[in-house]
Amino acid sequence: MKLESQTREKLLKAAKTEFMEKGYAKASLRSICKQADVTTGALYFFFQDKEDLFGSLVEEPLNQMHMYMKQHYMWELQELNNSPMDKCDFSEDSKTALMIVSYMFQFHDAFVLLLTKANGSKYENCTDEFVKLTEAHYRIFADRMSIYYKTDRVDDYTIHWLAHLQIFSFVQLITHNITREDAIKQMDTIVKFMISGWFGIYKQ
Numbered sequence: 001m002k003l004e005s006q007t008r009e010k011l012l013k014a015a016k017t018e019f020m021e022k023g024y025a026k027a028s029l030r031s032i033c034k035q036a037d038v039t040t041g042a043l044y045f046f047f048q049d050k051e052d053l054f055g056s057l058v059e060e061p062l063n064q065m066h067m068y069m070k071q072h073y074m075w076e077l078q079e080l081n082n083s084p085m086d087k088c089d090f091s092e093d094s095k096t097a098l099m100i101v102s103y104m105f106q107f108h109d110a111f112v113l114l115l116t117k118a119n120g121s122k123y124e125n126c127t128d129e130f131v132k133l134t135e136a137h138y139r140i141f142a143d144r145m146s147i148y149y150k151t152d153r154v155d156d157y158t159i160h161w162l163a164h165l166q167i168f169s170f171v172q173l174i175t176h177n178i179t180r181e182d183a184i185k186q187m188d189t190i191v192k193f194m195i196s197g198w199f200g201i202y203k204q
Contacts, residue, residue: 018035019117024050027050032053058110
């Protein structure tokens, strides 16, 4: 059992190196096996195929990120239900952003793989999925803001753009190769900008 665990870890380590260097599409299972000093039969004992191997490196952090986002969006809508719009406690946004940035840096390599090396795999559109989730939340959020402030409904294009802006603010903290400490500082500014921007749409 210990030998099997060690073999699997060797394969994952070699796979991460291969995917980081070449990306998913150009990565070679033969090269991964050679780096790990195991046979291709050993690889197929643990993993169904290249995509399963890639998924073993990225799927758990990806699923956890989805859960964090959904939990935050549910909390935000509950806050809107329980408090007047201008009395809502949006300080939770900063706490959640800090937690997400810290998590992304805890699993830095996995998110680099997801965001920059996943072309050709089923994970290549993961950023679009984050945008889609955020866009659906923003649609509800914006409609409630419009009702509260008695303004025109924000159009779908603007909602889509705002969702992209939010998600790519996080993406760039990983893809632009900055430190965790600098990323946290940047995110604090970004959150303040986003909150102020939302209220700027309605308070005219």
